Amino acid sequence: MAVIEAHDLRRTYKTSTGTIRRRSLEVEAVRGVDFAVEKGELFGLLGPNGAGKTTTIKMLITLLIPTSGTASVLGYDVVKDARAVRKLIGYVFGGERGVYERLSGYDNLRYFAELYGVPGKRIRPRIEELLELVGLKGREKERVEGYSRGMKQRLHVARGLLHDPPVVFLDEPTIGLDPVGARELRATIASLTEAGKTVLLTTHYMFEADALCDRIAVIAKGEIVAQGTPADLKAGVAEGAVVEVEVFGIPDGTVERVRELDGVRAVGVEERDQAQVLVVQTPADVELTHAILGQLDGASVGRVSRREPTLEDAYVALVGESE
Amino acid sequence: MRAAVRLLALGWLFHLKMLSRSAFDGLLGVTWPLFFATIAFFLFRAGGGEQTLLYASLGAAVMGIWSMTSTSAGSALQRERWHGTLELLVAAPANFALILLPLTIAMSTIGAYCLVATLLWGRVLFGIELQVEQPLLFAVSIVAAVVSIGALGFLLAVSFVRYRFAWALGNLFEYPVWLICGFLVPLSLLPGWVRPISWALAPTWGVRAIRESALGGSPLPDVLLCLGLGTAYVLLGVLVLERVLRAARARAVLSLT
């Protein structure tokens, strides 16, 4: 039995617009999501902003009731057995919110320990352990409002682990962190599965998913567009090539014209310093460089290179296809 | 059971800590009822004798407790939303009632500062002497008033879990309770149909208990009625809470700012 299971999860939001004549709109944030996470796995839910990652995770942690479909954690249904689920999960989200600024770090942890039902005698030692783990030892008596962003995030992680939950949900945990802080946090996340926990992580950073996850589900516009190990996903584009053309000012309409060329799989534009880079994915055996350059007639072109695809390209292709 | 008591106590203590660390909010919370108390003192002095002034002072003192609680009950959850902690609280295995109740009781406890401030204000500016016939019962009455008003605040806050703009409604309950619970207006002056509503509100009995123990009377039945009503509010709140939370999860209003 999988530790986390989702079957055809759907979630629709109703919003309204206008002040005098209110019209209600239905937004389908999650449209039939299926996946299963095995024990000890680090599973990634990867997708751009607005793809439905946060909505999905909130359904799994019992904060949102699915419009239809079912989900369970360790066999407990997230709607019917919400309380049982809550005892077994830890929830951490990125950013600075989620802590009581006017209390000290220690008080924050003390309060949540009580909320999560950590047995009385275990509370103090557990807090000490976690402060050690996240590197906040010595600062715990200070008020959180004086903590840096990285420290708040670390406190947040400590809070999520207070009751030693077997399943941990992380919603974009490294967002807003500086590179060093983010790297340390990733190391901590990796150590969780080493300790036998099952982890579900949402992120929009491809390299993060690639580096950390055992398996990834790519989600875009509420649907899962691909699922598999990072190697599997890369294989999807592996028999291909990527042509990068540095252009100083891409003329209007170029991207569309290049996309229409025979054999082109995906086209993207990246900003790098002074220039824009046209990134074109093609099958490996087709030579399209001339055709592409032909579409750039009149523009100022710099370097042209050809390389192997990365997970990022796979991601762009997958996410782009669903548009 | 012991865990529940610990959670209540700890929650109360921490919210008290957080509330007392917010200087500005505290300032307004204490001064706001003083404006109304001042008006009451002027009017009662213009109208009647000494006895009525102490009556007014004690009534005005409890107004502060209600004011703190009602205005915060609506915004309490809004503040949790801003902190980003509301989601965490709902996602925790502990019963949400055990999380919310200490919050509102902490607010009414802060209201006790108002009580002291109002009595001092009356003493210093209007020369109203505080004479207490039964000091022990006076203290007990104050505690009973604080706890039961906190419980009423809990019931209010529960009803507000679902609505984003609940804080506006919370403020709306400030004046009516002042009007009908006998703080400055004896129940006998109110239209007959209002009285049953007044009797169903714990503050009415809390104020009565406080006045009887200060001016002489039998406050004990009032204290018991006050606490009894408070317990009823909590039970009702707990019942409603389960349904309200479920509705909130269905409508996805927990993390919206």
Added chain:
Amino acid sequence: MTSLRVFFIGGLTSYRALFYWLTPWVYVPSLLVAPIFQILLFVYIGRSAGVGSDKFYVIGNALQYAAIPCIFAMGFAISGERFQKTLGYILVSPARRLPLFLGRALPVMLNGAFVAAFSLVVGDLLLGIDLPASALAPLALVVLVCAFSCTGLGLITAALGLRVRETAVLANIIFGLLLIFTGANVPLGELPGWMRAISEVIPLTHGIEAARELADGAALRDVAGLLGTEAFVGLGYGVVGYGLLRFMEWQSRLYATLETA
């Protein structure tokens, strides 16, 4: 012509933008129901203390409550911009300042007048205070003038609000002070001399007195002096408020105070 557009359209749009949260669920309880309860509260306190007539408290409180929409809305209209981080954009715009700020003040004032008029009418209906028919039009004028002077006070609050973080606290304290010093509830004769002196120079005092005289049958010309004083007070506060706003703006360019305060 542009100034006129800035005045009307700019004012109205900003009102809508900042008050997106002002749904009927918020507007009705805060601005239409609460004043009625305030009126009832003081009518009964008056009866309990044996001071003043119902009419006294209805008029006093209906007009005094206009302070809430005028001061809060004005304060929020300016500091709300800071909250949404749009203040900087507005201040670098080339629009002339006077129509800009006045454009925001007009909807606030009209709203305040509406709230006061509404409270008066409902107070009359509930408590039967016998307003002479001839007094209705003059009373409407008094309501407008009171709203005008409260809005002037609101401009000062708004300016102060740019520096102080907790504008709501400030506005609440001002409301409380108006409750006491304007004679809305405590007859001016009961206040000690120094307090009466303050009453003379704040908004609403003269307007409330004028309204009460009108309700007792006086003619408009009898209260013209009071109305004039009220309008003058409002103008004074408005000018000071406007000056403060310009000063704050200038200061912020020197010391970068506005975004962070």
